[in-house]
Amino acid sequence: MGQVRPQDYRPAPGYGTGPGTVHGGAYRAAYTAVPPPRASAGMTALVLGGGVLAFVSLFLVLPFLLENTGPGGFVVGFIASLLPLGSVLLAVRYIDRWEPEPKRLLLFAFAWGALVSISVTMLIQPFFSLAAGPASGLDYRTFAVTVQAPVVEEFAKSLGLLLLLLFARRQFDGPVDGVVFAFTIAGGFAFTENILYFGRAIAESSTPGTDLAVVFFLRGVMSPFAHAIFTGTTGLILGFAARRWHSGLTLLAFPVGLVPAMALHSGWNSMGQDFLAQYILVQVPLFLLAVLVVVLLRVAERRLTRQRLQEYAAAGWFTGQEVAMLATPAGRRSALRWARSIGRGPQMRAFLHAATRLAFTRQRILSGRDVPAHQLDEQRQLAEIVALRDAVLR
Known part of the structure; x- marks a missing residue:
């Protein structure tokens, strides 16, 4: 799910100082200026x-x-x-x-x-x-x-x-x-x-x-x-x-x-008169196979999220600890428990979902599909990440 063709790869936009990077403050300002995207x-x-x-x-x-x-x-x-x-x-x-x-x-x-x-x-x-x-x-x-x-x-x-x-x-x-x-x-x-x-x-x-x-x-x-x-x-x-x-x-x-x-x-x-035998020998294994496929898809989805967020971490948008929190079920549960204890559960949940959307937006960019449109989404979502982190930590 996370494979990318070399010709489609684009580095994540940087956060901080130096050539090719942008400041979080600029993104924060962009977030307040750019309205949420409308449905297509x-x-x-x-x-x-x-x-x-x-x-x-x-x-x-x-x-x-x-x-x-x-x-x-x-x-x-x-x-x-x-x-x-x-x-x-x-x-x-x-x-x-x-x-x-x-x-x-x-x-x-x-x-x-x-x-x-x-x-x-x-x-x-x-x-x-x-x-x-x-x-x-x-x-x-x-x-x-x-x-x-x-x-x-x-x-x-x-x-x-x-x-x-x-x-x-x-x-x-x-x-x-x-x-x-x-x-x-x-x-x-x-x-x-x-x-x-x-x-x-x-x-x-x-x-x-x-x-x-x-x-x-x-x-x-x-x-x-x-x-x-x-x-x-x-x-x-x-x-x-x-x-x-x-x-x-x-x-x-x-x-x-x-x-x-x-x-x-x-x-x-x-399935006819031998319904029960066919159900046990065929349909139950098919159901278990379907469950296995769903589990594997969710594992792949989490790996993809971690892989893409690590690229943003390398560009300065997240720390390594934040990636572990955002891209693992245990990290998410721990983050939500902490946020609820200080009355900021909804803000943390929004932060988790925004980070996941950002990872999948990057995957769309790297797939080479509708790149300019998704890069605009990326800019807005990075600004949203900055604002949501502030809302959780303020």
């Missing part, structure tokens, strides 16, 4: 467009759910679906806490998964069935479960990922970002799908309590992360493609990323 036109269009699509989709998705679950089933299904959704969002919070994504983009991702991707699925499925069903040679139920659902649903969910990458590329610049956005989209999709399944268990059963318990155990306990893992593979691949931004590479990475997502989804839906 692409991000604004993405969020507004996503909001409109989500609102329109509501008029398609909500009647469909009510028709299949009834009012009572819908209410019970909605409440029950909050529990598995909570586990996915907690995982997103854990993965995303090092360099948090903008809340507006996370909201876009959730709305896309919960409403827009459901609408896209409902609209595309009939045409896909007519086009590909007869050619598959499968009976309709087998085709719908093992081919149609994986292909159409993963395409609908991952389309939101592609839009995030195209219109908010400055916030989507690595595999961790890809996994965070993918998990959020998938969590929204699973939330709406669970309302349907849980509500049907109430509306269509003579023993609704028992059937709801069974369905909830299968979907809410055994597989709350199924959709997240499927779509997470697409987000991971798009995130690696984003490390070297190129529109052609991104468009190529999109179908490549869909392949493992669709394959995993189809494998899950294909």
